[in-house]
Amino acid sequence: MPGFDIPANIVEQTRLAHSIFLLTVDAPAIMDSTDPGQFCMLEVQENNSKDPLLRRPLSIYKTGSNGQISFLYKAVGKGTRLLSKRRPGEIIRVLGPLGQGFRLIHDCTSILVGGGLGIASLLLLAQGIKQSGRLIILIGAKNAAEIPTVEDFSRLTRYFHVVTEDGSLGQRGMITDLLDQTLQEITGTARIYTCGPWSMMKAVYHMVSKRNIPCQVSLEAAMACGIGLCLGCAIPKSNSRGFLHVCQEGPVFDADQVHWGQNS
């Protein structure tokens, strides 16, 4: 199940905000077998250039019934900046879908907590949960420009809240406060699915584990192959000396498998 490595035609490359892009490619084979939370490795360089050397891992943001898949990403480093310069009609190699995505459990309230561009791995999940259960979506960011696609989420549920640190979208505040308030209000069993900066996910995990609410997290790590060949994308396990490998065992983990480090 290592996915497909295919040359994919770029259909769309849209700049949504200062450095945030939506890239859509034709990849029917990948689309057909994508589960929420999975990712692809994308070739960023042109003409077989060897610099940068590695592909870039990106979450699959959206799938279309027409065989298209989309990636929502921020051009932060050399690789993603090069990727953002690729244009419709060009071909890029895409390897995917990869990794273990979210494990959907219905019959309870699902709370999605997205921080910044962490929302990129949560949309397919939100769409999946919408089919069958109560869905609460909480999104937090520094400012509105960091999360240019919130409408994709807000249209999925009445229980949608967004906070920004500067108040440029939704209420001014922190996502953890929003989550705390939500947890006090809900009744019945709940599950948390989160993706965002490490410090945010750590705070979310500590908050919900005290209440014994199960939590799944989608993690990032420096990655070379994406398919378990190199074992480079290790993160420490919570309960032993060993490591988890983000590409193969993740990117989604039960939060209590992960060693979150000192001071919460």
Place this chain on the structure above:
Amino acid sequence: MINQKKSTPISPDLSISIGGLGLKNPVLLASGTCGYGMELDDLLDLDQIGGIIIKGLSIRPRPGNSPPRLVETPCGLLNSIGLENMGIEAFLRDKLPLLRNIKTPLIVNILGNSVEEYFEMARRLDGAEGIKAIEVNISCPNVKAGGIAFGTDPETAASVTHAVKKATGLPIIIKLTPNVTDITEIARKVASAGADAISLINTLLGMAIDIKFRRPALANVFGGLSGPAIKPVALRMVWQVVRAVDIPVIGIGGISTPDDALEFLMAGARAVEIGTATLIRPSTAEEVLTGIRDYMKTNNVQNVKNLRLPA
């Protein structure tokens, strides 16, 4: 009617032999970049390539180094995986049975902390059905000698070679570290200690510093550099070793295209290993193989051995 003398298209012979082990072609998957083999199934036709070198196994499982383990550098990759592996017993029990279905010779890479461990590893692999050769990583630290890598001292490199040869009748390939003053001295020693072949180069020791956080970019501080950046260094060392020993030499280091592989074969390598390139493009080995075959056809080279340059 023109009586055109049609030249018969040649069908190049790519088969080679290493220490008595026949391989259908000279393109192998390098240890540490093809996992335990099956991870690449479906992304690469494992039956087509010359050989698969399973990631380095130790006598007991190793958890590996703390992250960050990877840093990308210009045209290169620095890694400090720390030889994470499941250990030889788990490999033989859980991985080998499925690998036997692949019609490509399996070579197992081994590593140890002492000469005794290398001996023990080779002994256990000796009777294992489906394993055709052993590649010995001698770049690891010799714990009993204060952590100096086995492969940087000619005498220690020779004693590891002696030990594994004594333990098994399987062909032994000694994989050399490039982090030495004179690679030919080590090569000659392991050849006279009975090695059936030599593969080189392992990664070049390097480092990177994260200037934003003002700390080494790898948790382990140092790591091994691989990828296209190291190819000229690897090629030079292969050229030297080919001319220093009489046993077959397998070239490794930054090979990602057929042209790269042809350079190594021209330098005199009997075979090549594809490493980091597989991480980026899983089908690289097949594409390299096709490219070598095409070159031989175009240039009328009947046997892959004839690619070697004189002198």
